[in-house]
Amino acid sequence: DQQVKQNSPSLSVQEGRISILNCDYTNSMFDYFLWYKKYPAEGPTFLISISSIKDKNEDGRFTVFLNKSAKHLSLHIVPSQPGDSAVYFCAASVGAQKLVFGQGTRLTINP
């Protein structure tokens, strides 16, 4: 049973435009959410996180939105740059327990 789902395996966006990556979850007990970014032949790296007591967290070009009623998480990247091309994983946890990852979305930024 996949508790964290990224339904889009891939996304292609033009450079300079907004990239929106989506993530849905089923466990209402999740209280902390994170996004990780992964380049080929490297491990995932932490990008941005949000606590369930918030609905938005912003860090430069990256903003994460949380809609608890819809059990939906999204990552906005604006403006998109070629270096943003990577696989993005969303993850969630309950308290200080283990992270549950989605399957990832491959983002390609076209010049």
Next chain:
Amino acid sequence: DAGVIQSPRHEVTEMGQEVTLRCKPISGHNSLFWYRQTMMRGLELLIYFNNNVPIDDSGMPEDRFSAKMPNASFSTLKIQPSEPRDSAVYFCASSLHGSSYEQYFGPGTRLTVT
């Protein structure tokens, strides 16, 4: 400052052989995680340790898999005997505050079992 170190980076072995993957976490981190990445299942947590003690091994696929953390600076993931379906990229990660916080991943070990 060194990140998480994994060895080997690539491993090719024949079915039935024993495979040992190694991980050195970031110094001072007290939590260590082993993950497996496959196309079908994405990134799955296999096991994690807090202060060298295994906390949750429910993700370990079967008895052929075992993990140890004899001290704060070293962990192993062993597969014995290995099977072709074990082919995947195995990641080790560590964190300072526990699994809800930022985890720092190693570069991974790509395992191919023929």
